[in-house]
Amino acid sequence: MDEKPSTRKGPGFCSLRYGLAVIMHFSNFTMITQRVSLSIAIIAMVNSTEEHNMSNVSTEEPLTDAFNNPSRSIKEFNTGASVYEWSPETQGIIFSSINYGIILTLIPSGYLAGIFGAKHILGTGLLISSLLTLFTPLAANFGVILVIVIRTIQGMAQGMAWTGQFTIWAKWAPPLERSKLTTIAGSGVAFGSFIILCVGGLICQALGWPFIFYIFGDIGCVCCFLWFVVIYDDPMHHPCISVREKEHIVSSLAQQPSSPRRSVPIKAMVRCLPLWAIFMGFFSHFWCTIIITYLPTYINSVLQLTERDTSGVLSSLPFIAASSCTILGGQLADFLLSRSLLRLITVRKLFSSLGLLLPSLCAVTLPFVTSSYMTTIVLLILIPGTSNLCDSGFIINTLDIAPRYSSFLMGISRGFGLIAGIISSTATGFLISQNSESGWRNVFFLSAAVNMFGLVFYLKFGQAKIQDWAKEENLTRL
Structure with missing residues (x-):
C-alpha cells in the first residue's frame, strides 16, 4: 500500500514555497531561452547583412524553423557573403555541443x-x-572553436541547473502539492520556448543579433540574484518563512527521510523495477518529442505548405498548449490527492497514461488526415500539450519512491531521455529519407509503439511508496 499523505491544510498560493516555484519557473525560462538563442541568432550571424541592419530577414519567416531545423533556415536566408563562414556541418557541431x-x-x-x-x-x-x-558574441569573433567550447561548458552548467531542482522539492513540497509546485516550475521551459521563438527574430532585426544574447544573458543574471537571495535548501533555515508554513511543510514530510546521504545504493537501484519503470517512461516521453522537432518539415513535405503559412501557429500554439497542460495537470493531480479521490500511485499512473496514450493516438491519426490542414494543425498542437501531462506522472515519481536520491535519479532519467532523443532523431531521418509519405507514417507508428511500451512497463511495475533502500533506517548499511 502507498503511504497516505496528510490531508492537513496549509498556507495557500500566497506562501513562500509557491514563490520558490515561480522563481524556479523563470530560472527554467532563462535556461531554455539561453539554449535556443544561438539557433535564432545564427540566421543573422551567417547572413550577409550588417549586425544592426537586418532588413533582409523578414520577421514573418520561420522562427520555429530556426529552432527546429537551423541548417535549412540558414540556406533560405543566406543570399550573400557570410558574416561568419560556418558551414552547415560546423553549425551542426555548434548546436550539438550544448547537448x-x-x-x-x-x-x-x-x-x-x-x-x-x-x-x-x-x-x-x-x-x-x-x-x-x-x-558568446565576443567569442564568435575569436573563432568557431571558442564558440563550441563555450557552448559545451554552458551545457555542463545547465546540466547542473536542470537536475538539482528535485533536491529542493524533496524538502519544500508537501506530498499533496508536489504536482502543482513542480509543474509551475517546469512550465517555464515551454513558456521560454514560446517567448524566444516569438521575439528572437524581432530582436535580431531591430537591434542586431548580439542583443539576443545580451538580453537573455542579463535576464539570467537577474534570476541568479533572486535565486541566491530567496532560495534556501530547506524551510528550516529560511529567514522569511512564516511559522505556520514551516510547521505545515515539516509535518507533511515527517515520514520522509531527510538526513544527507553519504553513499548511493547503486546495486539496489539497478534491481529496482519501479525505478526502471520511471526510466522507461522518460525514454518513451522524450522519444515522442522528436515529432515537434520535425513539425516544419512535416508541414512542408506532406501538406505542401510554406513556413510563411504556418510559422505563427508553429512558433506559439504548441508551446502554449504544453505550458497550459503542464500547470493544469499539476493542479488536477493534487486536487485528486487532496480530496482523497484517488491513491497516489493511481494518480501517477493516470497522468502517465494520459501523457503517453493521448499523443500516441494523435500521432497515429496524423497520416489519415493529411487532406485537412486544420485537423493536422490541431493534432500537432495536441501532441506536445497532452504529452506534458506526464509531468504529474512518472516524471516526479522519484520524489515518491526515493526523495533522498531524487536529484541523482532525475539526472539518470534525463539521460535516458537524451538517449531516446538521439535514437529517435536518427530513426526519423532514416525513415523519411526512404519515402516521404510512408516514412512519416512509420515515424508516427514507431513513436506510438515506443510510447505504448513505456506505458505498459510503467503500469506494470510503477510504484509510489518509498523503496526500502531509500529509507532512513537503511542509511548506515549503504
Missing part, C-alpha cells in the same frame, strides 16, 4: 546537489550559463 555538455553533468550534478545542497549547485550553474551567454 553533450548537458549529458556530462546530468548525473554528477544531481549527486552533488543532494550532498552540498541545490541552492549553490543550481545557482552556480545558472550564473555560469548566463555569463557565457553574454560572452
Whole structure:
C-alpha cells in the first residue's frame, strides 16, 4: 500500500514555497531561452547583412524553423557573403555541443546537489550559463572553436541547473502539492520556448543579433540574484518563512527521510523495477518529442505548405498548449490527492497514461488526415500539450519512491531521455529519407509503439511508496 499523505491544510498560493516555484519557473525560462538563442541568432550571424541592419530577414519567416531545423533556415536566408563562414556541418557541431555538455553533468550534478545542497549547485550553474551567454558574441569573433567550447561548458552548467531542482522539492513540497509546485516550475521551459521563438527574430532585426544574447544573458543574471537571495535548501533555515508554513511543510514530510546521504545504493537501484519503470517512461516521453522537432518539415513535405503559412501557429500554439497542460495537470493531480479521490500511485499512473496514450493516438491519426490542414494543425498542437501531462506522472515519481536520491535519479532519467532523443532523431531521418509519405507514417507508428511500451512497463511495475533502500533506517548499511 502507498503511504497516505496528510490531508492537513496549509498556507495557500500566497506562501513562500509557491514563490520558490515561480522563481524556479523563470530560472527554467532563462535556461531554455539561453539554449535556443544561438539557433535564432545564427540566421543573422551567417547572413550577409550588417549586425544592426537586418532588413533582409523578414520577421514573418520561420522562427520555429530556426529552432527546429537551423541548417535549412540558414540556406533560405543566406543570399550573400557570410558574416561568419560556418558551414552547415560546423553549425551542426555548434548546436550539438550544448547537448553533450548537458549529458556530462546530468548525473554528477544531481549527486552533488543532494550532498552540498541545490541552492549553490543550481545557482552556480545558472550564473555560469548566463555569463557565457553574454560572452558568446565576443567569442564568435575569436573563432568557431571558442564558440563550441563555450557552448559545451554552458551545457555542463545547465546540466547542473536542470537536475538539482528535485533536491529542493524533496524538502519544500508537501506530498499533496508536489504536482502543482513542480509543474509551475517546469512550465517555464515551454513558456521560454514560446517567448524566444516569438521575439528572437524581432530582436535580431531591430537591434542586431548580439542583443539576443545580451538580453537573455542579463535576464539570467537577474534570476541568479533572486535565486541566491530567496532560495534556501530547506524551510528550516529560511529567514522569511512564516511559522505556520514551516510547521505545515515539516509535518507533511515527517515520514520522509531527510538526513544527507553519504553513499548511493547503486546495486539496489539497478534491481529496482519501479525505478526502471520511471526510466522507461522518460525514454518513451522524450522519444515522442522528436515529432515537434520535425513539425516544419512535416508541414512542408506532406501538406505542401510554406513556413510563411504556418510559422505563427508553429512558433506559439504548441508551446502554449504544453505550458497550459503542464500547470493544469499539476493542479488536477493534487486536487485528486487532496480530496482523497484517488491513491497516489493511481494518480501517477493516470497522468502517465494520459501523457503517453493521448499523443500516441494523435500521432497515429496524423497520416489519415493529411487532406485537412486544420485537423493536422490541431493534432500537432495536441501532441506536445497532452504529452506534458506526464509531468504529474512518472516524471516526479522519484520524489515518491526515493526523495533522498531524487536529484541523482532525475539526472539518470534525463539521460535516458537524451538517449531516446538521439535514437529517435536518427530513426526519423532514416525513415523519411526512404519515402516521404510512408516514412512519416512509420515515424508516427514507431513513436506510438515506443510510447505504448513505456506505458505498459510503467503500469506494470510503477510504484509510489518509498523503496526500502531509500529509507532512513537503511542509511548506515549503504
